[in-house]
Amino acid sequence: GEALAVSARVAPLGSRLVLLLVEDLTEARRIEAVRRDFVANVSHELKTPVGALSLLSEAVMDAADDPEAVTRFAGRMQIEATRLTNLVQELIDLSRVQNDDPLEDAEPVRVDELVDEAVDRCRHQAGTKQITIATGGSDGLRVWGNRGQLAAALGNLVENAVNYSPARTRVGIAARRVAAPGGDLVEIAVTDQGIGISEKDRERVFERFYRVDPARSRATGGTGLGLSIVKHVVASHGGEVTVWSAEGQGSTFTLRLPEAGAGRDRDRRARRLP
Numbered sequence: 680g681e682a683l684a685v686s687a688r689v690a691p692l693g694s695r696l697v698l699l700l701v702e703d704l705t706e707a708r709r710i711e712a713v714r715r716d717f718v719a720n721v722s723h724e725l726k727t728p729v730g731a732l733s734l735l736s737e738a739v740m741d742a743a744d745d746p747e748a749v750t751r752f753a754g755r756m757q758i759e760a761t762r763l764t765n766l767v768q769e770l771i772d773l774s775r776v777q778n779d780d781p782l783e784d785a786e787p788v789r790v791d792e793l794v795d796e797a798v799d800r801c802r803h804q805a806g807t808k809q810i811t812i813a814t815g816g817s818d819g820l821r822v823w824g825n826r827g828q829l830a831a832a833l834g835n836l837v838e839n840a841v842n843y844s845p846a847r848t849r850v851g852i853a854a855r856r857v858a859a860p861g862g863d864l865v866e867i868a869v870t871d872q873g874i875g876i877s878e879k880d881r882e883r884v885f886e887r888f889y890r891v892d893p894a895r896s897r898a899t900g901g902t903g904l905g906l907s908i909v910k911h912v913v914a915s916h917g918g919e920v921t922v923w924s925a926e927g928q929g930s931t932f933t934l935r936l937p938e939a940g941a942g943r944d945r946d947r948r949a950r951r952l953p
């Protein structure tokens with residue numbers, strides 16, 4: 680209805696303009712639908728742990744004279760609270776990467792520092808599962824961008840590699856410089872020997888809240904937001920993220936980001952000057 684009304688009004692301006700306006704409205708509707716879905720998803724994701732916490736606290740009260748049960752319920756409460764914390768943190772990350780201009784305070788960022796930070800973030804989880812994290816190639820490499828966002832992106836990939844791998848496997852983080860027509864890129868590949876991702880799911884894992892196995896993801900405190908954050912960060916940095924995987928054998932997520940230096944920083948700074 681709306682689109683038709685607009686097209687009637689601008690009809691004298693020529694059919695091409697009408698077509699553009701109609702497309703614009705369709706796009707506006709699509710964005711509105713995505714936003715509505717997002718709010719519905721967030722509400723659902725928040726309700727689940729809150730509901731569980733409420734039930735569990737009742738269970739604790741009922742089991743007051745059974746210390747073993749109290750301990751068990753308290754453990755479950757801790758898991759749900761962690762989930763809630765992760766979800767809120769990732770929502771904050773997501774709103775940050777969507778709203779801010781990430782290159783506003785862009786700087787050369789050392790890749791070895793990003794890698795160290797990502798490893799630190801999963802050290803505990805990797806330790807419990809006896810997963811070895813091997814790193815290499817990052818010496819002397821720097822990428823151009825927002826340090827916090829880049830750390831969040833790489834951290835999410837390494838966290839997933841650890842979460843979706845069985846015990847006593849290896850996770851590799853390998854960095855290297857690759858030549859590209861628009862200036863050199865830094866490639867950071869995170870490889871695991873985990874459960875892998877089917878071809879059908881590979882296209883969808885970057886969508887917000889998409890999880891191949893919601894129950895498994897939940898058990899690890901997953902929110903389904905991590906990879907959508909990664910995708911946003913690389914897009915706003917002029918990079919890309921790709922995934923290779925063989926089911927049951929493992930996955931490799933590869934980030935490609937502009938290398939700092941080589942005149943690029945100067946160019947970008949200059950472009951922001953009035």
Ligand code: ADP
Nearest residue numbers: 839840843884890891896901902903904905906
């Ligand atoms: P989550 O918080 O659930 O980990 P992500 O957005 O980070 O959310 O990932 C989306 C889904 O992609 C995960 O739920 C999981 O099913 C799948 N996935 C992500 N990384 C891996 C990996 N390294 N190996 C296997 N599956 C993965």
